[in-house]
Amino acid sequence: MSNVRVRFAPSPTGELHIGGARTALFNFLYVRSVGGTFILRIDDTDLERSRADYTDKLIASLRWLGFDWDEGPYYQSKRLMEYTSEAERLLADNKAYRCYCSIEDLAKGRDAAHKENRAYQYPGKCRDLASEAEKAYLKEGREAVIRLRTPDHGSTVVDDQIRGEVSFDNEMLDDFIIVKSNGQPTYNFASVVDDLQMGITDVIRAEEHLSNTPRQLLCALALGYKLPRFAHVPMILAPDRSKLSKRHGATSVEEFYNEGYLPEALVNYMALLGWSPGEDREILTLEEMIDSFSLQRVNKTAAIYDVTKLAWMNGHYIREYKPDKLAEASLPFFKRRGLLREELSDPEYDYFKRVLKAVRERARTLVELADAAEYFYLEQVEYDVKGVKKAFKKEGTAELLRTMIEELRAVEPFDRETTEAFYQDLGEKTGLSIGRLIQPTRLAITGRMGGPGLFEIIELLGKEKTIARLEKAIDYIDRYQGSD
RNA sequence: GGCCCCUUCGUCUAAUCGGUUAGGACACCAGCCUUUCAAGCUGGCAACAGGGGUUCGAAUCCCCUAGGGGUCACCA
Numbered sequence: 001m002s003n004v005r006v007r008f009a010p011s012p013t014g015e016l017h018i019g020g021a022r023t024a025l026f027n028f029l030y031v032r033s034v035g036g037t038f039i040l041r042i043d044d045t046d047l048e049r050s051r052a053d054y055t056d057k058l059i060a061s062l063r064w065l066g067f068d069w070d071e072g073p074y075y076q077s078k079r080l081m082e083y084t085s086e087a088e089r090l091l092a093d094n095k096a097y098r099c100y101c102s103i104e105d106l107a108k109g110r111d112a113a114h115k116e117n118r119a120y121q122y123p124g125k126c127r128d129l130a131s132e133a134e135k136a137y138l139k140e141g142r143e144a145v146i147r148l149r150t151p152d153h154g155s156t157v158v159d160d161q162i163r164g165e166v167s168f169d170n171e172m173l174d175d176f177i178i179v180k181s182n183g184q185p186t187y188n189f190a191s192v193v194d195d196l197q198m199g200i201t202d203v204i205r206a207e208e209h210l211s212n213t214p215r216q217l218l219c220a221l222a223l224g225y226k227l228p229r230f231a232h233v234p235m236i237l238a239p240d241r242s243k244l245s246k247r248h249g250a251t252s253v254e255e256f257y258n259e260g261y262l263p264e265a266l267v268n269y270m271a272l273l274g275w276s277p278g279e280d281r282e283i284l285t286l287e288e289m290i291d292s293f294s295l296q297r298v299n300k301t302a303a304i305y306d307v308t309k310l311a312w313m314n315g316h317y318i319r320e321y322k323p324d325k326l327a328e329a330s331l332p333f334f335k336r337r338g339l340l341r342e343e344l345s346d347p348e349y350d351y352f353k354r355v356l357k358a359v360r361e362r363a364r365t366l367v368e369l370a371d372a373a374e375y376f377y378l379e380q381v382e383y384d385v386k387g388v389k390k391a392f393k394k395e396g397t398a399e400l401l402r403t404m405i406e407e408l409r410a411v412e413p414f415d416r417e418t419t420e421a422f423y424q425d426l427g428e429k430t431g432l433s434i435g436r437l438i439q440p441t442r443l444a445i446t447g448r449m450g451g452p453g454l455f456e457i458i459e460l461l462g463k464e465k466t467i468a469r470l471e472k473a474i475d476y477i478d479r480y481q482g483s484d
Numbered sequence: 485g486g487c488c489c490c491u492u493c494g495u496c497u498a499a500u501c502g503g504u505u506a507g508g509a510c511a512c513c514a515g516c517c518u519u520u521c522a523a524g525c526u527g528g529c530a531a532c533a534g535g536g537g538u539u540c541g542a543a544u545c546c547c548c549u550a551g552g553g554g555u556c557a558c559c560a
Contacts, residue, residue: 011560048560103558110557117485119556145558162490172487172556178560187560209486211555233551234490241552269496272509276497280508296500302553309510319523372522392517421518438519440503450521 004036006202007063008069011043011283012054015252018305019206019236019244022270026233027204028067029271031294039198039256040072045190050077050303067261068288075200076190086193086223087146087178095222096178097145099126100137108356109186121174122147129139146179147259148189148215148222156214157370161202161231161295168214176215192216196225199369207302210392231295235302261334261365262321265314273303283316297371315364326360327353339377354460358452372451376460381447381469383476390449391439398477400430400438405470414463416455444473 006026010016016024031038040062044050059073080329090096106122113120127149129137137144151170156365158166159420178189195203210232238248250256256266268284277284277292284292319325327349334340334352344352355376355391356369363369373383381391391397404426411422427434438454445466446457458466 009560013560043560049559106558113556116485119486121556143558158488166488168488174556177558182558184558187557191560206554207489208554209560212560214488232489237553239495243553272496274496278498278500280498282496282509299497301497302491303497304495306510309496310508315523350509374515420519433519435519443518448521452521454519 002035003215004031004034005039005199007039007041007072007195007198007200009041009043009194009205010058011049011187012047012051012058012333013049013177013203014054015254016058017244018256018270021061021065021253021266022236022273023204023206024062024067024361025065025267025270026293026295026298029281029289030202030204030295032290033293036201038067038069039074039200040069040342041074041194042072042076043187043191044075044077044376045184045187046166047077047184047365051353058255059072059462061257064130064257065253066436069296074194076185076194078181079190079194080185082182082197083179083190083193087185087189090148090222091146094149096146096148097109097127097129097175098134099147099175100129100134100142100144101140102404103126119172122176137236143181145177145181147175148178148219150175150215150218154381156217157249158210158213158217158230161229162231162298163210163300166210166213173214178219187331188212188215189219192219192223194326195228196220196223202229202231204233207232207235229299233298234300236273237302237304239306241304244305253437260330260368260370261310261314262317262329263365265317268317269310270311273305274299274301277457279363282312310384311364318366318369321360323353323357326356328365330356330369332371333370334377337349337370338375339374341342351460358456358460362451367481375446375448381445381472383443383473384449387443387447389451392473392477394436394440397440398474400432400437401444401470401474401477402443403430404437404465405474408463408470414459414466416453417458419458421454440473441470445469 008027008029011022028038030036035343040059042055042058044055055073062069069107086097091098101122122280126147150173154170156170156173158168159326160166176188177186179185193337194200203417213232215232217227236244238244240248244251250259253266264285267286268282268289271284271289272282275293275297277289278297281288321329329350331340331344334343340348340352355373359369359372363372406424407426408419411418423437425432426432427437430437442451442454443449445461451457459468
């Protein structure tokens with residue numbers, strides 16, 4: 001056990017998206033690789049936007065991905081006292097001050113700066129407020145925020161584990177707000193107080209926070225604590241290189257679940273976004289990732305996420321899953337599609353697993369898996385349009401199917417081997433290629449031109465259904481004979 | 485716009501003290517396998533953003549340019 005302590009600190013303002021999940025993953029891999037402590041903290045200081053149901057979803061997503069944590073969840077909303085007392089301490093030390101400027105006035109200044117195309121900075125109006133002026137403001141009933149007094153000169157250097165030393169001129173930093181007028185701390189302040197009090201040794205987070213880091217460093221300095229190490233991991237971008245958002249398809253872990261992705265695949269895929277184990281390995285278990293993970297191997301470049309590769313990887317995991325595990329994972333998708341009921345009897349469950357065995361080779365998601373298995377459960381078979389042209393419209397197909405049915409009735413046992421042997425015989429007897437026999441049969445019983453081996457399907461369907469579907473196909477062909 | 489970060493095949497990446505025909509994966513194309521579709525196997529296409537330096541030698545070090553991203557809130 002090492003003394004390394006890391007935290008994942010999402011704010012509950014939405015579902016866990018792939019960027020956040022990847023950050024959680026890197027925290028997890030790092031802390032497990034060094035044997036430290038993983039802490040989950042909910043950064044919910046924004047009262048307006050934070051929602052308890054998002055917290056639940058966040059936690060559910062983390063559990064689903066398998067990132068178990070050792071401490072927490074801690075909630076910033078329950079730690080208000082800590083922030084208040086630390087802010088009071090800074091106030092008493094004159095390292096922070098109250099500011100009575102109205103939101104409107106500040107907005108005015110910001111707009112002006114924006115118009116002149118320069119960066120806005122708080123002008124420091126209340127920095128050295130005379131006590132009479134302060135009293136006057138209080139009398140007016142003005143609310144105050146607390147701002148940190150930041151140095152005017154010099155520079156603040158962030159020593160980043162991934163990017164090296166990054167230096168910021170203090171002149172670029174204004175006296176930013178650490179406590180809002182409603183008494184809630186801002187992110188930059190709460191996060192620092194928590195990281196320090198919780199003994200966080202490594203802050204691993206997304207690159208978008210790099211520009212915030214000097215502010216946090218200044219907070220920590222004012223508070224008089226030892227600084228954690230930082231590591232800013234690259235962002236994950238949408239295919240058009242823009243920031244990921246709703247219009248880019250599935251971006252949250254929950255959505256990936258709903259689209260039928262497996263946690264192992266998502267985790268494996270995310271790990272390879274910005275990190276690689278070397279040795280040309282692509283498929284890794286969580287344990288293998290932990291073994292070869294290091295922050296030194298995390299690269300600096302933002303990555304565009306590509307669903308195609310994720311889908312390929314997901315297909316790989318679907319094929320690798322143990323039968324019982326696959327059944328368990330895909331059951332909700334079969335129910336959702338109306339293929340299976342809530343409770344399965346033992347024989348039903350058994351049949352379900354046999355169906356999965358037959359179709360798992362050709363599915364990349366659990367949604368596709370349920371789709372591929374549809375005709376094993378649905379009574380109505382819809383014929384593929386192209387297939388009809390190819391397999392049904394050929395001269396003599398109806399007649400062929402009639403012969404087939406007659407002889408099929410006598411086939412016993414109705415299993416894979418026997419039915420296959422039967423088709424071989426029939427081919428020889430009629431002088432037709434086996435493909436000519438199989439194509440219309442496949443279309444008749446599945447409605448499709450592709451899928452598992454025909455005799456595997458026939459065995460699963462059984463004699464009754466197979467013959468019934470062949471009869472239906474004959475009806476169909478007779479009815480549409482000649483029409484195009 | 486200021487500040488900060490980044491730049492290897494279409495995409496994810498390897499090449500971690502400068503010396504490689506610049507490697508792998510996804511996707512794509514072709515072949516094999518096969519009753520079909522997949523899967524699998526084999527092969528192919530495809531990259532060091534541009535320009536200057538330093539050096540015997542640069543994807544790798546330095547500078548400039550271009551491009552992309554982040555950030556500049558009483559959001560996190």
